[in-house]
Amino acid sequence: MTNKEASKSLPVVVTIIAAVMLTIVPLPSWADSFRPDWIVLTLIFWAMMLPRTWSIGWAWIIGIFIDVAQGTLLGQHALALCFVIFITVRFHLLMRVFPMSQLTATVFALLAMYQFVLFWINGVAGFGAPTITYWGPVISGTLLWPIVFSFLSGLRFRLRSRA
Amino acid sequence: MVATRANSSSTARIPALGLRVLILIFLSILLMVLDHRQNHLQSVRKAIGIAVYPVQIVVDAPFRLWAWARESLTSRNELHLEVSRLQAERLLLSARLQRLTALEAENARLRNLLEARAIVRDEVRVAEIMAVDTNPYGHNLVIDVGERDGAYNGQAIVDADGVVGQITETGYLTSQAMFITHPSHALPVEVNRNGLRTIAKGTGAFDRLDLPFLPNNADVRAGDLLVTSGLGGAFPAGYPVAVITSVNRIPQEPFADVTATPSAAVDQVREVMLIFTGENPAAAPVRDDD
Numbered sequence: 001m002t003n004k005e006a007s008k009s010l011p012v013v014v015t016i017i018a019a020v021m022l023t024i025v026p027l028p029s030w031a032d033s034f035r036p037d038w039i040v041l042t043l044i045f046w047a048m049m050l051p052r053t054w055s056i057g058w059a060w061i062i063g064i065f066i067d068v069a070q071g072t073l074l075g076q077h078a079l080a081l082c083f084v085i086f087i088t089v090r091f092h093l094l095m096r097v098f099p100m101s102q103l104t105a106t107v108f109a110l111l112a113m114y115q116f117v118l119f120w121i122n123g124v125a126g127f128g129a130p131t132i133t134y135w136g137p138v139i140s141g142t143l144l145w146p147i148v149f150s151f152l153s154g155l156r157f158r159l160r161s162r163a
Numbered sequence: 164m165v166a167t168r169a170n171s172s173s174t175a176r177i178p179a180l181g182l183r184v185l186i187l188i189f190l191s192i193l194l195m196v197l198d199h200r201q202n203h204l205q206s207v208r209k210a211i212g213i214a215v216y217p218v219q220i221v222v223d224a225p226f227r228l229w230a231w232a233r234e235s236l237t238s239r240n241e242l243h244l245e246v247s248r249l250q251a252e253r254l255l256l257s258a259r260l261q262r263l264t265a266l267e268a269e270n271a272r273l274r275n276l277l278e279a280r281a282i283v284r285d286e287v288r289v290a291e292i293m294a295v296d297t298n299p300y301g302h303n304l305v306i307d308v309g310e311r312d313g314a315y316n317g318q319a320i321v322d323a324d325g326v327v328g329q330i331t332e333t334g335y336l337t338s339q340a341m342f343i344t345h346p347s348h349a350l351p352v353e354v355n356r357n358g359l360r361t362i363a364k365g366t367g368a369f370d371r372l373d374l375p376f377l378p379n380n381a382d383v384r385a386g387d388l389l390v391t392s393g394l395g396g397a398f399p400a401g402y403p404v405a406v407i408t409s410v411n412r413i414p415q416e417p418f419a420d421v422t423a424t425p426s427a428a429v430d431q432v433r434e435v436m437l438i439f440t441g442e443n444p445a446a447a448p449v450r451d452d453d
Binding site: 017020021024025026028032055056057060063064065068069070071072073074075076078079082083086089090121125126 | 180183184187188190191192193194195197198199204207208211212214215218219221222226292294295303305331332339347430
């Protein structure tokens with residue numbers, strides 16, 4: 001039983017670690033402002049598909065890891081991720097039946113919410129920055145969502161059919 | 164309970180989701196307040212930092228591999244060219260160094276005459292940048308030198324051309340640092356030409372520093388070199404910081420609008436140097452009269 005559980009959560013763990021890597025890999029500064037929030041995209045997918053195992057608790061823990069890796073305020077990304085994943089889990093049944101265009105629009109809203117929480121906390125803590133810079137990741141993340149979605153669901157079905 | 168059915172069916176509702184999210188949000192806010200107001204969470208950060216370290220190593224590996232491959236695959240001809248270039252450079256530098264040694268000796272003699280404290284030579288250690296904050300206005304970085312190697316809070320970081328930033332938080336194996344271009348970073352500098360002291364503030368853009376406290380009649384020009392004055396205590400004196408790019412004197416304003424470009428290629432460096440001054444400046448008394 002535990003073995004089966006482990007093999008089921010392995011792809012999730014691997015994709016999340018890959019997303020963490022993509023998040024902290026250094027990029028040239030022009031590309032940096034358009035770096036998509038890989039972790040948010042990955043977690044939205046898994047929270048939508050497996051909301052009982054990959055829910056807000058894990059989102060919070062991963063958020064704390066990002067905070068430490070990037071040196072932001074401890075709890076900032078944790079709070080933002082937790083909030084976004086809460087909404088995803090709450091509406092996961094609805095989101096599963098959405099057509100791609102509607103789902104992408106939802107992901108856009110979720111990413112914007114994520115950046116807004118980060119922006120808000122930065123503002124309260126006194127690290128103000130122009131609002132325009134927060135839109136880069138939202139736009140690139142939304143554009144990449146269909147690719148991320150089809151990649152992850154392809155991975156999921158392949159592994160499931162093999163098991 | 165959680166593992167009963169991993170794939171929830173149509174009627175499934177996640178139990179106590181609202182309660183859990185409230186608890187986690189409360190916990191995050193508590194953590195952020197503790198982290199921001201007091202520095203109680205240093206040890207927590209350090210513990211998690213050790214767990215993050217392997218991921219950072221793996222991310223960094225391809226870059227190291229690429230650098231290594233490029234080094235080992237360069238052709239003999241290129242190596243030959245590089246050796247001759249380096250030899251020429253070394254000759255030039257050693258010629259300059261000779262003059263410097265003479266000047267240093269003279270300086271020490273004069274200082275002795277003035278009974279001033281002898282300047283301690285700074286020790287340096289090379290560090291590599293492992294990650295840069297993804298927030299474009301964050302201007303923070305992570306380097307691969309930590310407490311194990313003797314790094315301390317407030318330690319100055321330079322590259323070959325000038326000051327890059329300073330350490331804000333040390334971990335065991337890695338440290339967090341702040342670029343001089345961070346919007347909340349200010350650095351005491353002086354104009355190399357005439358010794359005029361002022362403060363250089365970060366702007367959030369990698370190629371610009373602001374000098375907001377220079378009066379309209381201050382003797383500054385575009386092209387002036389700014390060096391660290393050593394007055395804040397964190398940075399040793401005499402390292403180049405920036406070159407003034409524009410001086411805009413607005414008659415009705417009390418201060419001139421002066422901007423400068425950092426000498427160090429702040430957004431391009433991979434390797435930096437940590438400066439170990441003779442004494443730990445964090446322990447030095449703060450002087451209020453500057």
